[in-house]
Amino acid sequence: MNDPLAKVKGWFTGGGLLWPVLSLAALLAFNLAYQPAFFRVVIQDGHLYGTLVDVLNQGAKVMLLALGMTLVIGTGGVDLSVGSVMAITGALAALLVTTTALPFVAVLALCVLAGAALGAWNGLLVTRLRIQPIIATLILMVVGRGIAMLITDGQIVTFEHPTFVFFGNGHFLGLPFTVTIVALAFAATALLTRRTAIGLFIEAAGDNETASRFCGAPVRLVKVLVYAFSGVCAALAGLIATSNIKAADSSRVGELMELDAIFAVLVGGTALTGGRFTLVGSIVGALLIQTLTTTMYNLGMPPAIAPVPKAVVILLACLLQSPIFRAQLGGIFARRTTAE
Amino acid sequence: MSDVLLSAREITKSFPGVKALAGVQIELRRGEIHALLGENGAGKSTLIKIITGVYQRDSGTIQFAGREIHPRSPKDAEACGISTVFQEVNLIPTLSLAENVMLGRLPRRCGIIQWRAARAQARRALARLGLDLDVSRALQSCSIALQQMVAIARALDVKCELLVLDEPTSSLDEQEVAALFTVLRKLRDDGLAILFVSHFLDQIYALTDRMTVLRNGTFVGEYATAALPRLELLGKMLGRKVEAAQAAPTASAKTAGAETPLLDARDLGRCGSVGPIHLRISAGEVVGLAGLLGSGRTETARMLFGIDPHESGELRIGGERTALRTPGEAIRRGFGFCSEDRKVEGIFPHLSVRENLVFAMQASRGPLRRIPAAEQAQLADHYIRALNIKTASAETPIRNLSGGNQQKVLLARWLAMQPKLIILDEPTRGIDVGAKEEIEKLIETLRAKGMAVLFISSELEEVVRVSGRVVVLRDRKQVGELDGDFDESRVLQMIAQPHADE
Numbered sequence: 001m002n003d004p005l006a007k008v009k010g011w012f013t014g015g016g017l018l019w020p021v022l023s024l025a026a027l028l029a030f031n032l033a034y035q036p037a038f039f040r041v042v043i044q045d046g047h048l049y050g051t052l053v054d055v056l057n058q059g060a061k062v063m064l065l066a067l068g069m070t071l072v073i074g075t076g077g078v079d080l081s082v083g084s085v086m087a088i089t090g091a092l093a094a095l096l097v098t099t100t101a102l103p104f105v106a107v108l109a110l111c112v113l114a115g116a117a118l119g120a121w122n123g124l125l126v127t128r129l130r131i132q133p134i135i136a137t138l139i140l141m142v143v144g145r146g147i148a149m150l151i152t153d154g155q156i157v158t159f160e161h162p163t164f165v166f167f168g169n170g171h172f173l174g175l176p177f178t179v180t181i182v183a184l185a186f187a188a189t190a191l192l193t194r195r196t197a198i199g200l201f202i203e204a205a206g207d208n209e210t211a212s213r214f215c216g217a218p219v220r221l222v223k224v225l226v227y228a229f230s231g232v233c234a235a236l237a238g239l240i241a242t243s244n245i246k247a248a249d250s251s252r253v254g255e256l257m258e259l260d261a262i263f264a265v266l267v268g269g270t271a272l273t274g275g276r277f278t279l280v281g282s283i284v285g286a287l288l289i290q291t292l293t294t295t296m297y298n299l300g301m302p303p304a305i306a307p308v309p310k311a312v313v314i315l316l317a318c319l320l321q322s323p324i325f326r327a328q329l330g331g332i333f334a335r336r337t338t339a340e
Numbered sequence: 341m342s343d344v345l346l347s348a349r350e351i352t353k354s355f356p357g358v359k360a361l362a363g364v365q366i367e368l369r370r371g372e373i374h375a376l377l378g379e380n381g382a383g384k385s386t387l388i389k390i391i392t393g394v395y396q397r398d399s400g401t402i403q404f405a406g407r408e409i410h411p412r413s414p415k416d417a418e419a420c421g422i423s424t425v426f427q428e429v430n431l432i433p434t435l436s437l438a439e440n441v442m443l444g445r446l447p448r449r450c451g452i453i454q455w456r457a458a459r460a461q462a463r464r465a466l467a468r469l470g471l472d473l474d475v476s477r478a479l480q481s482c483s484i485a486l487q488q489m490v491a492i493a494r495a496l497d498v499k500c501e502l503l504v505l506d507e508p509t510s511s512l513d514e515q516e517v518a519a520l521f522t523v524l525r526k527l528r529d530d531g532l533a534i535l536f537v538s539h540f541l542d543q544i545y546a547l548t549d550r551m552t553v554l555r556n557g558t559f560v561g562e563y564a565t566a567a568l569p570r571l572e573l574l575g576k577m578l579g580r581k582v583e584a585a586q587a588a589p590t591a592s593a594k595t596a597g598a599e600t601p602l603l604d605a606r607d608l609g610r611c612g613s614v615g616p617i618h619l620r621i622s623a624g625e626v627v628g629l630a631g632l633l634g635s636g637r638t639e640t641a642r643m644l645f646g647i648d649p650h651e652s653g654e655l656r657i658g659g660e661r662t663a664l665r666t667p668g669e670a671i672r673r674g675f676g677f678c679s680e681d682r683k684v685e686g687i688f689p690h691l692s693v694r695e696n697l698v699f700a701m702q703a704s705r706g707p708l709r710r711i712p713a714a715e716q717a718q719l720a721d722h723y724i725r726a727l728n729i730k731t732a733s734a735e736t737p738i739r740n741l742s743g744g745n746q747q748k749v750l751l752a753r754w755l756a757m758q759p760k761l762i763i764l765d766e767p768t769r770g771i772d773v774g775a776k777e778e779i780e781k782l783i784e785t786l787r788a789k790g791m792a793v794l795f796i797s798s799e800l801e802e803v804v805r806v807s808g809r810v811v812v813l814r815d816r817k818q819v820g821e822l823d824g825d826f827d828e829s830r831v832l833q834m835i836a837q838p839h840a841d842e
Contacts, residue, residue: 200691208684
């Protein structure tokens with residue numbers, strides 16, 4: 001494993017990264033054939049513009065959510081509340097920048113804390129009251145938008161706060177600032193899980209919770225932490241979404257985005273049953289979903305029917321993850337997997 | 341009078357890689373309670389499942405009430421007149437007693453359920469067992485014993501000639517068992533044939549008329565219960581002459597005398613689980629825990645490791661009085677526990693050998709102080725070599741290893757912690773003979789280095805061979821302790837002697 005080549009190979013064979021990457025490549029190849037403009041990138045005022053940049057920018061929210069979701073799913077849970085947490089933190093941020101003179105950094109910190117607290121609430125429901133994760137987080141999913149409405153008093157709060165607007169719309173190093181946010185969040189998550197033993201504890205809790213407990217591992221603490229972390233990721237995504245439209249629209253922000261995040265994680269190769277997780281895979285999965293959405297918009301497909309091809313691609317990507325399906329494909333595919 | 345109801349001959353059943361039954365026979369008569377006996381893996385449940393239609397036999401014949409039958413499903417068997425109450429009560433807790441008794445055959449007219457008739461019929465079915473209950477009660481409001489009765493009432497409500505009971509008493513207390521037996525005797529006197537499976541020898545002797553013994557998927561014999569002394573029965577179940585005492589190993593070598601025992605349990609118990617247990621283990625000593633299946637061996641281990649904490653009695657570790665409420669506390673006291681169920685409670689199937697091996701140590705250091713990669717690799721390599729673990733590499737997922745090698749990884753997980761006491765629950769179950777021997781040797785090495793070992797195994801021969809002292813359990817109670825000069829037959833006698841204290 002010290003050999004970098006073996007490590008790269010391990011990504012493809014062990015982590016199952018090969019298939020999400022191939023799916024993404026196939027989708028890009030399709031665009032290359034049917035609409036080469038997809039790959040045109042221009043430099044304007046020192047910033048990069050183009051469809052590929054849009055994919056990164058638009059996909060930032062799902063990528064952030066997918067980071068937190070990966071850890072939650074790694075423990076064998078799921079977090080349905082991230083869309084609602086986005087709405088709550090977005091509303092909170094809009095309220096704070098319009099009614100107080102707090103610097104944006106303080107607003108950001110407060111929103112991240114709020115996200116962590118909401119996530120910890122989910123975690124406590126799961127660990128202390130032993131509610132199944134899907135139900136426990138469904139509670140916050142349902143009630144969350146109501147809380148967001150309460151914060152903004154049922155109004156759509158608009159703002160012109162320059163730093164907050166920059167957070168979701170600015171540019172940094174020629175790329176949208178959101179790319180930097182995702183990069184930092186990814187690096188932080190990777191360090192947090194792989195440089196400490198937290199990643200191992202998450203995988204162990206998801207792979208065999210009983211054995212984990214019998215080894216004296218802090219299973220409950222780890223679970224509360226991953227839900228809290230998912231809340232933090234949702235808070236960042238919520239601030240980006242709110243900044244994008246310069247308004248806190250509690251009923252629409254992050255709508256159905258929890259499902260996109262779950263898709264991204266599954267397509268990326270982390271099993272819903274928990275255990276081994278791959279952060280890189282989830283990022284690739286999120287990019288796959290965003291590329292697909294953007295492709296369909298560019299082809300002029302009406303947004304109302306866009307979910308149909310999306311569903312087909314997700315189904316295909318999931319099937320490709322299945323060793324049984326790959327074996328049934330036969331021919332080159334079968335030979336390839338056995339050769340590995 | 342030999343009124344034969346069911347006669348199965350030459351029953352053979354194979355599963356991939358295992359021959360579960362080889363030419364087994366059983367004969368059940370009307371108006372008798374028949375016990376089916378054998379140690380774990382003897383083929384009892386396979387035979388029951390063939391009779392009740394869960395599995396299909398590969399070859400052999402089953403004559404039932406004078407004709408050949410071939411049940412394809414439990415429902416099929418029920419139509420023939422064979423009803424089964426399985427170990428786990430499979431009723432629906434939220435439905436009423438009447439619904440549970442009548443489920444699947446509620447009387448209907450034009451598709452509409454005749455509730456009044458259903459309740460009346462359910463009441464009659466329960467009355468047959470001597471029960472007068474409000475049948476509109478929800479099942480979950482009843483005790484487990486009553487639920488068991490409802491399951492039996494349900495089984496008897498169809499035209500039933502043979503009632504199969506698989507471990508019906510495993511979750512009942514003594515009074516409930518007595519009540520159940522009264523009902524079963526009444527049913528027998530009504531002419532029903534009952535096949536009774538239980539691990540509790542006392543119950544077998546109290547209830548049954550005849551018994552069939554299986555061992556390793558083969559038929560050992562059929563006996564009248566009253567004519568077969570317990571000791572002989574045990575010999576037949578375990579497959580060796582009990583009176584043939586083997587040369588006892590040098591027991592003194594295995595017992596090292598230490599003044600303050602590492603672990604000292606007095607009257608330790610847990611309500612509804614096990615107890616009281618008196619157990620002293622010193623450093624450099626292997627203590628065996630013997631008893632039949634269901635005698636409370638695993639429960640004792642779980643209690644000592646803080647998984648199911650003790651509720652009564654006193655526990656001293658290194659002379660200091662303490663209570664272990666979680667596995668974490670036990671681990672901090674220097675305990676390790678290799679659980680009996682490797683798959684469910686031991687391994688992390690998708691994680692690597694290295695990760696499985698360092699996990700307990702990492703857990704004790706906490707999440708933030710990660711064991712450096714180099715140290716992890718070194719630990720893994722060391723134990724792979726020391727325990728001769730056969731794996732492609734330290735990074736192979738553990739599920740790709742054989743059972744014996746998985747077990748060695750789990751042993752290494754605790755050895756890496758350098759525990760003072762290691763509890764081994766069935767460490768040699770389901771692994772090949774070579775690995776078994778290696779593990780036994782390893783235990784001796786650990787003991788010689790001053791580790792205390794609590795050794796649990798259902799193979800009596802192994803317990804006697806490995807341990808310096810043996811604590812014997814029966815029916816979730818401690819019945820004695822053997823020290824110094826003992827052999828298998830002494831242990832068997834202790835297991836076999838009937839309750840003296842009742």
